[in-house]
Amino acid sequence: xxxxxxxxxxxxxxxxxxxxxxxxxxxxxxxxxxxxxxxxxxxxxxxxxxxxxxxxxxxxxxxxxxxxxxxxxxxxxxxxxxxxxxxxxxxxxxxxxxxxxxxxxxxxxxxxxxxxxxxxxxxxxxxxxxxxxxxxxxxxxxxxxxxxxxxxxxxxxxxxxxxxxx
Numbered sequence: 700x701x702x703x704x705x706x707x708x709x710x711x712x713x714x715x716x717x718x719x720x721x722x723x724x725x726x727x728x729x730x731x732x733x734x735x736x737x738x739x740x741x742x743x744x745x746x747x748x749x750x751x752x753x754x755x756x757x758x759x760x761x762x763x764x765x766x767x768x769x770x771x772x773x774x775x776x777x778x779x780x781x782x783x784x785x786x787x788x789x790x791x792x793x794x795x796x797x798x799x800x801x802x803x804x805x806x807x808x809x810x811x812x813x814x815x816x817x818x819x820x821x822x823x824x825x826x827x828x829x830x831x832x833x834x835x836x837x838x839x840x841x842x843x844x845x846x847x848x849x850x851x852x853x854x855x856x857x858x859x860x861x862x863x864x865x
């Protein structure tokens with residue numbers, strides 16, 4: 700999460716932005732975004748994480764899955780300027796539908812920041828899962844195709860420049 704703080708602070712900053720984090724855990728990134736002036740919403744299905752966020756960071760998270768939060772009206776279409784979804788896509792059964800849902804929650808011009816460490820690397824194929832509920836592994840070219848198919852453009856996280864296809 701600490702690696703994403705500079706990302707949260709760059710560009711024109713977050714002041715006045717609406718930020719959603721999916722799978723936010725105890726809310727450390729959301730707390731930093733709030734400190735930078737954003738209005739924050741967090742969704743996490745872990746009751747323990749929700750309790751920690753409330754107790755230590757005074758954050759009120761939505762204690763459910765993103766899909767349920769949309770259905771019950773806890774989050775609405777075209778609401779968010781930025782969505783963070785770290786280490787989440789490999790835990791959903793239908794990554795394309797998940798991305799479509801995230802896309803629908805973004806305001807026009809909004810940004811989705813999705814990072815995953817469970818990419819297949821090297822010639823040995825996918826790494827063994829470190830999380831019991833991991834459902835998918837991706838080769839970089841495959842995950843790029845899923846994002847492209849769902850109307851996302853890609854940027855490099857390190858410098859904000861356009862993705863060079865690597």
